[in-house]
Amino acid sequence: MSRLLSSRDLAPESSRKHGARPWGLWAATAIVALVTVAAIFGDWITMHDPIAHGNLLESRYLSPSLQHLFGTDKFGRDIFARVIYGGRVSLTIAFSVVCLSFSIGIFYGGFSGYLGGRVDKVMMRLLDFVLAFPLVFLVIAAAALFNVNNWSLILLLSLTSWMEIARVLRGEVLAIREMEYVRAARGMGLSHFQVLFRHVLPNAIQPLLVLIPFKIGEIVLMESALSFLGIGVQPPTPTWGNIINDGRDSLMLAWWISTIPGCLIALLVMSFNIIGEALQKKWRLD
Amino acid sequence: MSQARYWGSRVANSLMILWGTMSLTFLLMHLAPGDPSSIYIRPEIDPETVALIRQQMGLDLPLWQQYFVWLKEMVSGHFGFSFSHNQPVAEVLLEAIPNTLLLTVSVFVLQLIIGMTFGLYSALAGKRLFAKAIDLLLLFFYSIPGFWLALMAIFVFSGLLGWLPSSHMASFENFDNSIDILLDYAWHLVLPASVLALPFSAQTARLIESSLRTVLASDYIRTATAFGLSRRRIVLIYAMKNALLPLISLWGIYFPFLIGGSAIIEYIFSWPGMGQLLINAVFAHDTPTILGATTIGAFAVVLGNMLADILAAFIDPRIRLT
Numbered sequence: 006m007s008r009l010l011s012s013r014d015l016a017p018e019s020s021r022k023h024g025a026r027p028w029g030l031w032a033a034t035a036i037v038a039l040v041t042v043a044a045i046f047g048d049w050i051t052m053h054d055p056i057a058h059g060n061l062l063e064s065r066y067l068s069p070s071l072q073h074l075f076g077t078d079k080f081g082r083d084i085f086a087r088v089i090y091g092g093r094v095s096l097t098i099a100f101s102v103v104c105l106s107f108s109i110g111i112f113y114g115g116f117s118g119y120l121g122g123r124v125d126k127v128m129m130r131l132l133d134f135v136l137a138f139p140l141v142f143l144v145i146a147a148a149a150l151f152n153v154n155n156w157s158l159i160l161l162l163s164l165t166s167w168m169e170i171a172r173v174l175r176g177e178v179l180a181i182r183e184m185e186y187v188r189a190a191r192g193m194g195l196s197h198f199q200v201l202f203r204h205v206l207p208n209a210i211q212p213l214l215v216l217i218p219f220k221i222g223e224i225v226l227m228e229s230a231l232s233f234l235g236i237g238v239q240p241p242t243p244t245w246g247n248i249i250n251d252g253r254d255s256l257m258l259a260w261w262i263s264t265i266p267g268c269l270i271a272l273l274v275m276s277f278n279i280i281g282e283a284l285q286k287k288w289r290l291d
Numbered sequence: 292m293s294q295a296r297y298w299g300s301r302v303a304n305s306l307m308i309l310w311g312t313m314s315l316t317f318l319l320m321h322l323a324p325g326d327p328s329s330i331y332i333r334p335e336i337d338p339e340t341v342a343l344i345r346q347q348m349g350l351d352l353p354l355w356q357q358y359f360v361w362l363k364e365m366v367s368g369h370f371g372f373s374f375s376h377n378q379p380v381a382e383v384l385l386e387a388i389p390n391t392l393l394l395t396v397s398v399f400v401l402q403l404i405i406g407m408t409f410g411l412y413s414a415l416a417g418k419r420l421f422a423k424a425i426d427l428l429l430l431f432f433y434s435i436p437g438f439w440l441a442l443m444a445i446f447v448f449s450g451l452l453g454w455l456p457s458s459h460m461a462s463f464e465n466f467d468n469s470i471d472i473l474l475d476y477a478w479h480l481v482l483p484a485s486v487l488a489l490p491f492s493a494q495t496a497r498l499i500e501s502s503l504r505t506v507l508a509s510d511y512i513r514t515a516t517a518f519g520l521s522r523r524r525i526v527l528i529y530a531m532k533n534a535l536l537p538l539i540s541l542w543g544i545y546f547p548f549l550i551g552g553s554a555i556i557e558y559i560f561s562w563p564g565m566g567q568l569l570i571n572a573v574f575a576h577d578t579p580t581i582l583g584a585t586t587i588g589a590f591a592v593v594l595g596n597m598l599a600d601i602l603a604a605f606i607d608p609r610i611r612l613t
Contacts, residue, residue: 150581
């Protein structure tokens with residue numbers, strides 16, 4: 006971490022205390038860790054099959070019990086198993102989208118800020134342009150018409166979520182490129198590419214790290230909305246969004262199908278947001 | 292002069308965004324697999340009829356020609372013909388727009404009342420606990436999926452308690468007088484409007500609180516106090532004017548999200564507006580309707596941003612000078 010220190014960290018020690026919710030931060034970290042572990046080791050946690058139909062005569066719409074922790078749905082599938090596998094799908098998509106959108110954002114923002122001048126102006130105008138789009142409409146239309154699979158869903162979500170990252174990084178790079186050591190690095194004969202990626206970016210990365218938890222939360226929400234509408238991850242593959250859709254028509258009959266995955270989305274996204282806020286406070290970026 | 296140039300470039304910019312959105316959506320629609328004519332075409336129809344149908348729908352032309360035909364239609368306000376409604380798109384849109392407008396305006400008024408009340412109270416009472424509660428509420432609303440909140444609201448208030456209707460804009464009954472009809476509308480409006488307004492109002496309350504706090508600590512407020520003006524006059528007239536500015540830019544930023552979010556909420560509540568229209572058109576692969584709805588959505592966003600700018604310039608003369 007010490008390599009990432011910037012002038013902001015020179016503030017007096019007393020003012021760099023943790024956020025006002027240390028217990029909240031612990032709870033948030035625990036929830037994220039728990040969900041991640043459950044997603045990775047899902048096969049060992051539940052013996053039920055998340056996709057195969059259960060006994061249609063005896064195990065439809067069973068309410069939560071020790072046998073089926075979160076109950077069963079209209080096909081007799083165990084909701085606990087579906088939630089765990091669904092979490093795996095949702096988190097995999099969210100992490101992939103974050104990686105991809107950060108790559109796009111870092112390239113775009115890095116070059117825009119480093120090159121400066123007219124190129125920067127044009128690139129930023131283009132960015133404003135994309136930001137002013139009613140993106141939700143476009144995403145819904147595109148996701149439905151292209152019959153997305155998980156890969157194209159990742160691509161679609163990445164292509165619509167890199168703008169903020171590019172803008173933040175561009176601001177940082179713009180300030181850093183005026184520093185003495187950047188000129189020194191150029192003077193030593195390093196290429197622009199080397200200077201940008203080896204010397205400028207590592208010092209501009211901190212505000213981007215803060216964005217990661219917020220972005221993950223945002224993408225979990227977006228993916229679940231699309232899957233809820235039936236145009237994201239396709240059934241029978243479970244995600245939290247399409248499990249909520251499964252239970253939508255039988256809320257009065259079986260409240261657990263839609264309620265539990267929704268609570269989990271809320272808890273997880275809230276945890277990511279709390280972690281993001283804590284990082285923001287710790288590094289005094291707000 | 293610079294004034295005219297500023298607004299001129301703003302308008303030009305907005306038109307560019309509008310055109311960009313329309314073109315991008317057009318391109319997306321036509322790159323997508325699946326043919327709009329497919330809903331008319333069954334296996335038993337012979338190829339010549341298929342060709343005729345495609346010709347009637349203008350699908351046999353090259354893409355760039357289709358684009359210009361479509362652009363001409365759009366600019367002249369015709370918006371093409373909806374395959375799934377069997378009606379001109381303009382008519383379908385005209386039916387839906389007032390309903391969305393009703394919902395959006397209600398959401399806006401509702402969030403303004405709730406947000407202002409809580410924000411003002413929080414800033415004036417100066418209780419940190421209250422401000423923290425708003426912070427927490429904001430975090431909560433930021434983190435829950437809107438569509439799930441809507442489902443849960445239907446489950447509790449309509450399913451379990453039976454207090455409020457769960458879908459549509461009005462009951463099927465016929466009412467004799469207009470007051471009953473209006474009340475019926477309002478009755479159906481409560482759930483969808485609240486689901487959209489609550490997250491928005493938390494945002495407004497938070498912003499009002501923080502900006503009012505800053506403004507109240509400034510010199511000119513102290514001067515006003517020293518002049519013996521009443522507290523109410525200082526807060527509501529002198530301080531509010533400056534505290535409103537960040538709020539207006541928030542509205543500009545929030546507006547696209549409100550439009551997008553209301554699409555899913557409309558769909559869940561079967562509210563016969565633009566959002567429901569769009570989502571159903573998407574399922575029906577009804578390209579002209581999708582393009583029409585997206586265009587109106589983009590238009591609304593652009594118009595909303597413009598309004599926010601004009602309002603800001605109206606309240607703060609400094610903006611007009613730059």
